[in-house]
Amino acid sequence: MVNQTQWNSRIAFLLSMIGSAVGLGNIWRYSYVVYTNGGGTFFIPYLIAILIMGIPFIVLEYGIGFRHKDSFSNILKGINPKLEYMSWALVLIMYLVLIYYLVIVGWDLVYLGSSFNFNWGSDPALYFVKNVGGSSNLSNMANFIIPTTISMLIVWILVWYISHKDLNEGIGTASKILIPMLFGIMAFIIIFALTLPGASIGIKALLNPDWPMLLDIDIWLAAFSQIIFSLSMGSTISLTFASYLPEGSKLTDNVFIVIFANCAFEVCTAFGIFSILGYMSYTSGTPLVELVNEGTGLVFVVFPMIFNIMGPIGRIIAPLLFIAILFAGITSSVAIFEPMINSTVHKLNWSRRKTVTIWSIVGCILSLLFTTGISCYLVGIVDGLITDFCILLLIAIQCILFTWFYDIEGLIPILNENNKAKVGKSWVFVLKYILPIFLFIMWGIGVYNLLLNADNFELTIYGIITVVILIVSYIFTNIIEERH
Template sequence: MSENKQKWDSNLSFLFAMIGSAVGLGNIWRYPYVAYTNGGGSFLIPYIVSIICMGIPLLFVEYGAGFKFKAGMSKIVREINKKYEYLGWFILTPTFFILTYYCCVVAWDLIYLPLSFTKGWGASPDNFFTNIVLDAGNPGGLFHIAILVLCAVVIVWFILWFISHRNLNEGVGKFNKIFIPLLFVMMIIIVLSAITLPGASIGIAKLLTPNLSAIFDLNIWLAAFGQILFSLSVGMSIALAYASYLDDKTDLPKNALTVAIANSLFEIFTAIGVFAILGYMSTTHNIPIDQLVSQGTGLAFVVFPQIFNVMGTLGYIIGPLFFFCLLFAGLTSNISVIEPLALAISDKFALSRSKAVTIVCGAGFIISLIYTTSMGGDLLGIVDTFANNFGVVFNVILEIIIFAWIYGLENIIPSINKNAKFLKLGHKWTILVKYVILVIVLCIWISGIVTTLLSGETLTVTVELILFIALIGIPAVLTKLPARNDDY
């Protein structure tokens, strides 16, 4: 028998783990950019609507399925119909893609963390990140290793393995209980410090000033719905895996609401701090905020080091806190991504938690080595776009089809409502998921595919073709391998 029948030692452990999954790097570097470029203050309206009408209902689906079946995605889908096991592994494959590169972003942060105490990136953070950290200018390209990144990646993978391979509560549970509160405390310090900076109000006003015409723009709504999918990690089977470890007396709706609210408040609160700091930079150096606002690596590893450079003594305080926040957010998110993969392997092959996690981390580490080359930064961007725009969004569509149309949400509702005290789901929820949310996610997926195809350079198309072949092939191999668990 596999060792996957562990349970959370408390509901608090589950909540911290789920919040750790939702509160990741995307909250810090993606939400401020998406909000600002999609109507500023008016973006909050579609954002809140998307939480209520899509984010929380989809969390209910994953929570309900994991709680009812007490298993990972591949086993659940197989129990519904043996012919659909392939779809379970298919859903997990983009999650694995994300794990292989997400750990590298954490590795970049690990490089910057000690540097932040001395501003060791120098006077030109852009040049430092591109040429020193990534070593992107080396003509060796794919055949040249960026040593700093490689060393950091090894350390990150060891940390992830060390925490995840242990007993659920001694590893994942204890880690999240310690570091999620620390993350929130440090972010509060950063934001409170940021809003006292000269020009902070200008930056905050830029973020929150509503562009009322944006409310009627379909693309703005699609951006809001897409942000919620990204932010809550819906479609990655994380909530499903974590919910499978829950005690039978858990109030699922209450937990889903708690996670969604905590995640969204953290996003908005962090965005205020980010734009307060951008407003300071804009005011003190007469640089338009439009030229400072970026997402991803540009914001975290170029713009912010530039700002810390001109902050004087305060930069030596906020800088380390900022990179500590990125580190904790990245680690908690990566740990959560390992969970559904390890659970599925444990379910099928009757492996202990320790062995399953070791397999996932070992395979992930080997593939992540490609991001430690001089082409790593470019490749990471391509894989990130493919995994999210194509893979994860399509996963949500598959989950709706599997659980709402094939299995039937009416068979999951009793599990969700079993211990619900103030919110019970019914027919309106099933209609919302089966029709309204399915159409919205289809629109997001089509929009993402079109965007990806229009930006198709030779390298991009080649990498995406390889990823597509892997996306089809890996689930086929895992499906064909004989199960070693009698209960599978």
């Protein structure tokens, strides 16, 4: 039996959990989602999504991890040996997320280096295509984008260095350093952005309510998707980190702290981002609607354009923004890596150092596939599969397994002990009935849109990934643990 390590302080656990939640999506995705889904109106379904999905499910993950002090694969195997296969499928899917997520962090590292001299020039869009993300032209897939490749290797080394250490020396220490710095940098950027001329233009555009949209299912789907994406629901990160908690730890209280910190960060960041967009609109005369982009378009094209016209202060804000994105990316990456580390250690009885080193080498090699001339295009394809198909389905299945085939009510006294926030029958009801139904509806819509818009190349990638995950899951499920 593997000796289960433990957090040496509550603050280490909380900051690590906040670090897992606060990632790239909080900085570049949330504001776009709010703006395109009813503005201020969006906060109503967003709050409801937190209350009926985010909090209940994360509490469930905390409770199960804390109760069993074991890996996700072993927990499902304990419920029914046949379920171990599904657990490895989920762990492998999250490992796949890590493989392309670190490429995106690598893009940011390229921009961090470029931000000191504004190497992106007067055409940031062209710079991104040539030096960072490439294009959708499949003829370029045989060529590596050297800056992205080098940056990806550096990021993988950083993640290996943090993850191969003991839990508290590695993830715990990194989170204690990086999370306060991340919040401090973003606070400075947000406060500065609010003082820019034209900031009010952006904020008004962000918050402008569109009340009829509350009757549109798309705004509700967007809110629930954002919570899933933002809190890394169903990824078993929360379950894994909670399994390291010592006896007597607070559980539900910690859930509220982590979710509040995550949501406060992304809401405040949205104000900062739209203040900067408002400044750009005010100074250039460009309609704000033409500046709003999701993800890479916003951070790697629009923002460099804004920094170009900001004058000397842009030379300060630009590196700070890309440093903040780097910190958010690194803390989320080590968290995404942890379920694979924990499951492998428990399955094969390997040392943490050996496990992290082997999986880092394998991951680094696979990440090379995402650093070619179709880097951004390929990342988008795989991310679409993971987001719209895999994660939603697996969260719904987990809801069913842990409420219908597991003693979920036995978790209630464990969760309520030492906590001010209590759970009861209504918590079980939400997880057992309401959440699975909503998740399957979202999954059905996501799969329909995914297949409707996919071309032959994308369908081929979907097929390859599915087959590989199924085969590797079968292999790991049937490996007999090494005996020492």
